Amino acid sequence: MGPLIPNGIIGEGWDFVIAILLGIAFGFILEASGFSSSRNLAGVFYGYNFVVLRVFFTALIVAMVGLMYFDYVGWLDLSQIFILPTYLTPMIVGGVIMGFGFVIGGYCPGTSFTGIAIGKLDAIFFTVGLFVGIFLFSLTYPLFEGFFDSGYLGNVTLTELTGIPAPWFAFAFTFVALAAFWGTMLIEKRVRKNMKQYKF
Amino acid sequence: MRIDNLNDMNRNYIFLTIVMLVLAAGTLFLTTSDEPKQIAPEELLQEIIQPSRYVTTDQVAKMIIQGDPSLLMVDVRPEGEFEEYALPGSVNVPLENLLDEENLSYFGVPGVKVVFVSNDDIRADQTWVLTKRLGYKGTYVLKGGINCWMQTIIDPLPPNEDAPKSEFEAYAFRRGAQIYFTGAATLAPDGENVQVQVRRREKTNVAAGGC
Numbered sequence: 001m002g003p004l005i006p007n008g009i010i011g012e013g014w015d016f017v018i019a020i021l022l023g024i025a026f027g028f029i030l031e032a033s034g035f036s037s038s039r040n041l042a043g044v045f046y047g048y049n050f051v052v053l054r055v056f057f058t059a060l061i062v063a064m065v066g067l068m069y070f071d072y073v074g075w076l077d078l079s080q081i082f083i084l085p086t087y088l089t090p091m092i093v094g095g096v097i098m099g100f101g102f103v104i105g106g107y108c109p110g111t112s113f114t115g116i117a118i119g120k121l122d123a124i125f126f127t128v129g130l131f132v133g134i135f136l137f138s139l140t141y142p143l144f145e146g147f148f149d150s151g152y153l154g155n156v157t158l159t160e161l162t163g164i165p166a167p168w169f170a171f172a173f174t175f176v177a178l179a180a181f182w183g184t185m186l187i188e189k190r191v192r193k194n195m196k197q198y199k200f
Numbered sequence: 201m202r203i204d205n206l207n208d209m210n211r212n213y214i215f216l217t218i219v220m221l222v223l224a225a226g227t228l229f230l231t232t233s234d235e236p237k238q239i240a241p242e243e244l245l246q247e248i249i250q251p252s253r254y255v256t257t258d259q260v261a262k263m264i265i266q267g268d269p270s271l272l273m274v275d276v277r278p279e280g281e282f283e284e285y286a287l288p289g290s291v292n293v294p295l296e297n298l299l300d301e302e303n304l305s306y307f308g309v310p311g312v313k314v315v316f317v318s319n320d321d322i323r324a325d326q327t328w329v330l331t332k333r334l335g336y337k338g339t340y341v342l343k344g345g346i347n348c349w350m351q352t353i354i355d356p357l358p359p360n361e362d363a364p365k366s367e368f369e370a371y372a373f374r375r376g377a378q379i380y381f382t383g384a385a386t387l388a389p390d391g392e393n394v395q396v397q398v399r400r401r402e403k404t405n406v407a408a409g410g411c
Contacts, residue, residue: 065223072230167227174224178217 002076027114029055036114038106038122045103047191050184057177064170088151105129239335247332254343255315257352258370261377264288273342274306275317276327287349288381290317295327307336314338320345353377 004010010018033055034040043049070076102108105126107115112130115123141148159166247253263271264287273290275282282292293303307314314331316324316339324341331339342349351357356374359367 061220061224065220065227068227068230069223167230170227171224174220178220181213181217 001074002070003080006080007077026110027117030111030114031117035111036118036120036123038115038120038126041108041111042103042106047187048195050188053184054181057180061170061174061177065174068167068170083155083157085155086151086153087149088153090148090151093147239333244329244332248329253328253339253341254321255313255340256343257349258373258377260287260315260342260349261353261381262373265377265380270311270313272306272309272312272314273317274314274327276323277318277346281319285346287317287346295323298327298330304334307331307334307339309338312338313340315340315342317342318345320347354382 001007001009005012005015005018030036034051035055040049041052044052067076067078071078098108105112105122107123107126109130112123112126116127137144153161157166158164158169260271260273271289273287275286275290275292276295276298277292278294278296279292282290282294286292291306293306297303314336316327318324318327321341321343324345328339328341344351352374356371356378359371
């Protein structure tokens with residue numbers, strides 16, 4: 001049956017409407033999970049709050065395992081799903097920059113907007129920086145262009161690269177995620193014990 | 201009270217953890233079919249009875265002359281016949297080797313129209329059905345094949361005097377195409393090297409006003 005739009009079950013003009021609805025739902029979940037507070041978000045780096053890890057890992061493993069069942073019962077053809085092309089080194093460097101931005105600024109791009117929605121000053125400051133960064137990157141893009149396009153591997157998946165069937169990855173990932181939930185709970189408990197006060 | 205809540209929470213977490221683990225382990229037992237993806241027979245029938253897969257020799261000639269980069273001609277005749285004569289710029293994929301992985305990579309590229317060429321349109325049609333079954337979009341058949349190409353483009357016949365105007369226009373185009381593909385041999389000695397014209401947007405001079 002699915003994906004719905006490429007298979008013509010939903011008209012192509014609807015993709016923006018669906019995107020807006022999904023965006024609203026995403027923003028709502030971010031805010032409801034406490035992601036509009038930079039203290040909550042940065043907590044993952046200092047060990048006192050792992051809500052980021054839990055929410056994103058939960059979303060990831062539920063979606064991942066769910067999609068595999070969807071594929072199995074024929075609701076969604078996973079082979080038709082768009083896979084983001086991999087540019088290995090630029091992606092690693094981008095991840096490191098993103099990580100630094102996250103720990104310094106206390107937000108990631110999506111959460112900074114939820115922060116703005118409830119009027120956080122640091123979120124506004126962060127978002128201004130975000131747009132300045134985008135602007136500067138666009139201006140200096142010709143300098144990075146060669147690196148930006150390097151390490152291209154195509155639209156590959158781990159299964160294609162290694163030959164190990166997807167369910168094994170799914171299971172391993174789920175196991176790691178669940179272990180991380182319990183492990184971080186212990187870390188949280190120990191770190192919070194030494195904190196004088198903690199406000200969200 | 202607080203401790204009770206914590207225990208409740210822990211119990212929920214333990215329960216959800218187990219559910220998630222069981223579900224994830226369950227994916228290991230899902231059998232994936234090794235059959236290639238193909239479209240439903242009803243859909244294939246619909247596609248087959250529609251003539252929309254045919255492109256005419258005139259259309260193809262025009263695209264070659266214009267250097268249309270979205271056109272990919274795939275010649276499905278045996279290698280020997282391909283070497284004897286082939287449309288300029290076409291690639292040879294004999295029907296026997298159609299399912300080789302490197303040959304399949306020609307199909308399903310977004311924005312590329314793959315036109316199958318054979319002597320008539322039977323072999324091309326067969327190839328087209330196979331690619332349709334494999335679920336590729338954007339594949340077409342050259343109506344009439346190389347035979348029709350010879351009759352219309354390489355050696356066009358003038359229409360009768362009482363023929364409609366459109367036929368005279370088609371004839372005029374074919375004469376031009378004929379010169380391009382045969383008489384123009386001295387201008388473009390290698391028919392394979394059809395120059396692709398890159399049309400660029402003209403740059404506007406921003407500082408032209410002198411302000």
